[in-house]
Amino acid sequence: MSYNFKAEMNKPERLAPGHRMCAGCGGTITVRAVLRALHEGDKAVIGNATGCLEVSTFMYPYTAYEDSYIHNAFENAGATMSGVETAYNILKKKGKIDDTYKFITFGGDGGTYDIGFQSLSGAMERNHDMVYVCYDNGAYMNTGIQRSSATPMYADTTTTPVGTESNGKMQNRKDLAAIIAAHDVPYVGQSTLLGNFKDLHTKAEKAIYTPGAAFLNVMAPCPRGWRYPTEDIMEICKLGVETCYWPLFEVEHGKWILNYEPKKKLPIEDFLRPQGRFKHLFKKGNEHLIEQFQAEVDRRWEELQFRCSKY
Amino acid sequence: MAATDITKITEKSNWQDITLGNQIYGAGTSKLFKTGEWRTQTPVFHSEKCKQCLLCVPVCPDSSIPVCDSKRDEFDLDHCKGCGICAKVCPFDAISMKEGQ
């Protein structure tokens, strides 16, 4: 699967404009990139957990999707798509459908890491031929930036506010890609928005066209929740990767593969500094918090390198 | 099988005219909703500087940089929300942001 950037950009859009996501949203950039990996001629049903993406892309009577689309509720995007995919199998078997369909469902980290976790786990374990894409912006942005289990430690959110007695969220984020990989699904990929989108595109294409369940975890910054100027999104994603906060890796049939190793790993401050949610970490006297953050990034990075080196 | 004519469904529609279960038959109807008026700053395309590298295309959250025959076109200002990501990623200064609509 070679990546021809220009040819990909020539493809018809599968996410129409006119949706109500915020200016500079990382979520819709992610959706566009993933849907672009669908082969022309293949049809798709797109699913969605409740969240910013859903309420903004399908406000009655306006749908932004060029494919069939279903939203059900917050915690059941996995189960809902299980039903759609199973319906496809039986209707195809009965000769009621000729076309090839692919099944892709999107959820934010709230609908994926937290409230929709059980439904996702069930869908992955049953190995439905579908892709679940988490656009991870590290908090419940739709309801106003509350912490999730994807929120990084020390982030200032509306339910982990920074105050005289608080430095923001007290816990580390959950490593969901590793948890889904432990379901022994055929494909798991972690990516973000980078350069010419080769990494995300390639992973999305693998996820869509590998038979069975696949999971993509995509860091999709939210300018409102992370508090940075909208135009800086690509720089922030790049810093996430170069600091090894958000490593690029995939797990193919149980084999862990590290897709990118920075020549010079940047200090975590470079990722934290541009984001208003970490502003308090740069106050005098809080240096140890950044050190702790760095230590956790290092620990996870080493663990990932170890996992990937075993193969 | 007729697609839903969403121009006939408005916030003033009678209940008899709301589609069954709020289903919409057809696709991409959001194009009819113009988000361009949200803009507080507007991208300006300097075609003479553009090398058609297309790096601006995938970074647009609003699918507002149309591509035709491997070449980008003028901005879709009916929908562009003016986030400025495209201007920031352009390696050739072919996009600048101006204040206002």
Added chain:
Amino acid sequence: MAIRERLSGNEAISYAIKQVNPDVMPAFPITPSTEIPQYVANYIANGEMDTEFIPVESEHSSMSATIGAQAAGARSLTATSSCGLALMWEELYVAASNRLPLALCLVNRALSGPININCDHSDSMGARDTGFIQIYAENNQEVYDNFVQAYRIAEHKDVMLPIMICQDGFITSHAVENIELLEDDKVKNFVGEYNPENYLLNADQPMAMGPYAVSNYYMETKMAQNTAMNNAKQVILDIGKEFGEMSGREYGFFEEYRLEDADYAMVMIGSAAGATKDAIDKLREQGMKVGLLKLRVFRPFPDEEIANALKNCKVVAIMDRSECFRGKGGPLGAEIKAALYDYAKDVKAFNLVYGLGGRDFTVEEAERIYNDLAAYDKDGTAFEEYRYVGLRG
């Protein structure tokens, strides 16, 4: 020729499912409905039907997947009881508001707590406002017959609503009784193919389902749903008649048992009607004019029809097999009293609660209630209203 068999309620509805052969069935086990997915899985494992079974990880997911499958264009169903129904609560509303004609085989069981696996109607009565059609049964024959009619009602173009086919946990679901089954081809012809007009997998036209809708659309959407539920009344009668022509067993909104000239009547739902009918026969022999209205269809609610059937009674006992903690009786009592107020003001009605958490309801208790109604009527003997039948203390 009809097939004579001996089956439990769970076996009976599973047999009907096999004959209808729907496309997709997601389900999660919960007593006492667990046998239904087990029987279906066995039929599939032995090539007797080609439904796709999804062994989901919860009831919330079973209804979610049923919604997904039905939206995709597949005739779908699930089965559950009690807390399982409670867990899928929000999804019941979604199925109804999306106008998906899916089926739910409910085996009625008490809600926790305390945890209790036996019959009452607190699960389905709590779901009465979700927008599901609700049809109840007294015995396994009615369960079977109701399921055979289910999709015809739900999928009718004037209806397009999900349907709940209810039976009493253990009493009906596990008790083996004689039953008359229909031949496979008769059922298949009666139910017909499912050919939805719009569905996610329609290659000719994509569609979108489940939007965010602002206030300006919400009430209009609900009125459309409510109208569909009203339309279901005529459809239920038409299908019940057509089913009768095929099977010899016609169905309406309710069964009137020796009600026509009754002075004293009971209104109830489900299996306890059996004991009540025995009491009626006994009391009739003693010259008491007593009768029963056994409600089959609770949603849509046939209020005028119920009131008309009761209008010549002197005193009526409305029997609720669930508690709704309004301090004055159960949901059936509230709704039927409202119907009497509108259409038969002169009928005196009392509301009693019985059978919670599987408490037996006996012939003797039914007799006592009729005698109490008569005593109240004859000499004004105080009737202990809003009593729990069979309560100690």
